[in-house]
Amino acid sequence: MNSRSTFQRTSAIAPPAPEKKAKRRIPAFWVRQFHTWHWMSSAICLIGMILFAVTGITLNHAGAIEAEPVIVTEELALPDSLLGTLERVPEGADATTPVPDALARWLEGELDAGLAGRAPEWTESELYIALPRPGGDGWVAIDRVSGDVLFESTDRGWIAYFNDLHKGRDSGTAWSWFIDIFAAACVVFSVTGLLLLQLHAKNRPSTWPIVGAGVVIPALLLIFLVH
Structure with missing residues (x-):
């Protein structure tokens, strides 16, 4: 029997090679x-991420960023007809008692101050309305007896404006909704990014060490350096 026939018989009875497990x-x-x-x-x-990242830097260095607030003060006198509307406001009025429409329209026209959604403070002798806003502040006080109106507005500049937007300070319901939607989108962005990192991690050995560093570094700072 020649060697070729022996090789053929041996090959015929050799056990099959183990199959490789299919990767999931x-x-x-x-x-x-x-x-x-x-x-x-x-x-x-x-x-939103650019805005919040930049204002995160400005907030972190707020003490080093000097700003000169601009304060504007005005003094006016109510027309007699509007003074009468104040006299008709019942005793015991509180923040739920709205400013009379005619008076609100006059104040908005004369002072360029939005009163919508503002909670007035009523006393026997005065009506006071706080006018906070992003990047500034303000108030108007009206003497219910004499009709004297004192208005003050403070503008702290554009950096303060964007810083207050970052914090959601006095920015209204619409901006509050935007922050919530933006935060949810950031969560989706981060989670899907993590899943994509997992998909490509095999061909990028530095993936998980970098991800781990992103977790460990803040944790170490919080534990040892933040008091």
Whole structure:
């Protein structure tokens, strides 16, 4: 028997090679979803993240950024007809008692001050309305007996304006909703980014060390250096 026949018989009875286990892969549908949600959330977050990042720096160095507030004061006298509307406000009025419409329109026209949503403070002798806003402050006080009006407005500049937007200070319901939606989009952006990191981590060995550093560094700062 020649060697060729022996090799053929041996090959015929040799056990089959063990099959390699199939790697579990994330379905292509979900990969596409991760990419789609990641870029959509990044588009929604773009301007907000730039704004909040820049104002995070300005807030962190607020003491080193000097600003000269501009204060404007005005003194006026109510027309007799409007003074009568104040006299008709019942005793015991509180913050739930609105400013009479005619008086509110006159104040907004004369002082360029928005009174919508403002809670007035009533006393027997005075009506006081606080006018806080992003980047500034203000108030108007009206003597209910003489009709004298004193108005003061403080403007602390554009940096203070954007800092107050960062904090949501006196910025209204619409901006509060924007912050909530922006925060939710940031969560989606971060989570989908983490999932995409996991998908590509095999070909990028530095992925998890960098992610770990992003967790460990803030934790160490909080534990050892923040008091």
